[in-house]
Amino acid sequence: MSEHLSIGAAIRVDAATKRFGSVTAVDAVSFEVQAGEFAVLLGPSGSGKTTILRMVAGLEAPTGGRIWLGDRDATDIAAHRRGVGYVFQRPSMFPNYTVRENIGWGLKLRHVPAAEIGRRVAQMMELVHLEGLEHRLSSQLSGGQAQRVVIARALAPDPPILLLDEPLSALDAKLRDELKDVIAEVQRRTHKTTLMVTHDQREALSLADTVIVMDAGRIAQLGSPTEVYRRPRDPFVAGFVGSTNLVPATVLAVLPDGQAEVRALGSTLHVPAPTAVRIGAPVVLSMRPDDLEVIDEQDRGRYQHVFEGRVRELVFIGDSLRLEVDVAGQVLRIHATGRWRFQLLNEQPETVLFATSEVVVLLASDSTEGEIRP
Numbered sequence: 001m002s003e004h005l006s007i008g009a010a011i012r013v014d015a016a017t018k019r020f021g022s023v024t025a026v027d028a029v030s031f032e033v034q035a036g037e038f039a040v041l042l043g044p045s046g047s048g049k050t051t052i053l054r055m056v057a058g059l060e061a062p063t064g065g066r067i068w069l070g071d072r073d074a075t076d077i078a079a080h081r082r083g084v085g086y087v088f089q090r091p092s093m094f095p096n097y098t099v100r101e102n103i104g105w106g107l108k109l110r111h112v113p114a115a116e117i118g119r120r121v122a123q124m125m126e127l128v129h130l131e132g133l134e135h136r137l138s139s140q141l142s143g144g145q146a147q148r149v150v151i152a153r154a155l156a157p158d159p160p161i162l163l164l165d166e167p168l169s170a171l172d173a174k175l176r177d178e179l180k181d182v183i184a185e186v187q188r189r190t191h192k193t194t195l196m197v198t199h200d201q202r203e204a205l206s207l208a209d210t211v212i213v214m215d216a217g218r219i220a221q222l223g224s225p226t227e228v229y230r231r232p233r234d235p236f237v238a239g240f241v242g243s244t245n246l247v248p249a250t251v252l253a254v255l256p257d258g259q260a261e262v263r264a265l266g267s268t269l270h271v272p273a274p275t276a277v278r279i280g281a282p283v284v285l286s287m288r289p290d291d292l293e294v295i296d297e298q299d300r301g302r303y304q305h306v307f308e309g310r311v312r313e314l315v316f317i318g319d320s321l322r323l324e325v326d327v328a329g330q331v332l333r334i335h336a337t338g339r340w341r342f343q344l345l346n347e348q349p350e351t352v353l354f355a356t357s358e359v360v361v362l363l364a365s366d367s368t369e370g371e372i373r374p
């Protein structure tokens with residue numbers, strides 16, 4: 001076991017690698033999930049999320065590294081002996097069984113007495129809000145209901161660990177929101193150690209205690225939702241977890257208080273800086289469209305960073321007005337809210353004043369020029 005991994009975690013992925021021929025799907029990944037924690041693997045398609053989940057479940061054997069579940073090295077233990085419940089992306093009810101039979105299936109396999117199965121199924125139906133539907137077949141359920149059955153089925157044998165592989169992705173927006181709430185409630189009430197895969201940052205941020213951001217088979221960053229959102233480690237995380245404007249900048253001075261003076265957007269800014277920044281180094285500033293606030297001229301003095309931008313585009317989308325503005329030749333996106341969205345639409349101004357105090361300095365890499373639109 002690697003030294004940095006602690007005893008007592010419910011799931012420990014220890015330098016796990018998975019190769020499929022010449023493709024390295026997962027590259028020496030290590031992390032742990034504590035008992036009762038809700039962790040989410042978040043990343044773009046092909047970043048290795050599902051492969052990690054399948055290795056934890058025992059559906060895929062690692063090429064290297066170990067999988068620990070509790071205090072057991074589970075790497076060589078068969079899937080059905082690992083004590084995990086697994087929910088696949090598409091609702092996968094057994095078609096010729098009723099809801100009740102589906103949920104009780106795992107208990108029947110374990111020869112649990114019928115009365116106990118009845119009690120447990122009723123409990124699970126209540127947990128996922130399916131009361132009254134016990135005699136329906138899968139063809140008589142909506143996608144969201146079928147997925148609830150599958151979650152109830154995974155939980156019925158009371159496994160200590162619940163693994164969810166994109167459980168919401170096959171559903172339309174409204175059902176997705178409903179089932180997201182059900183998953184949050186199930187986790188809160190059962191305290192199951194939960195590891196979920198998603199490529200949807202909103203799902204990850206709203207459900208997770210810990211977000212594990214994946215990029216090309218490796219962990220790009222691991223942290224709480226607010227950490228990965230507010231303190232992204234690099235331009236990839238900044239752009240993938242929420243949308244952002246990435247602005248090239250140059251470091252003019254490194255100040256003793258953890259701040260740096262940087263030149264960007266025709267201005268000189270004082271911003272918190274990573275310890276690795278050097279004078280003269282090119283860096284990238286991440287400024288989220290949601291953190292850029294349109295302001296009145298008389299409020300200028302209340303903000304740390306104020307810019308003036310030439311308006312290129314205004315798009316009203318209801319809860320916000322999306323602006324594209326040009327500042328010193330750099331195009332930035334701003335999400336204006338509240339009264340501003342109507343005022344700007346009516347006035348169609350040539351320029352706007354906007355401000356922010358949320359500027360994050362990221363170390364530049366070749367792929368970071370310009371904007372990222374997830």
Ligand code: ATP
Nearest residue numbers: 020023025043044045046047048049050051052199
């Ligand atoms: P998605 O969201 O699209 O499912 P993911 O992040 O879950 O993506 P994985 O499904 O884990 O990614 O795949 C990681 C890489 O491994 C991809 O390049 C994929 O093509 C490859 N891969 C996964 N399973 C296999 C397999 N059985 N055989 C060959 N290559 C595979």
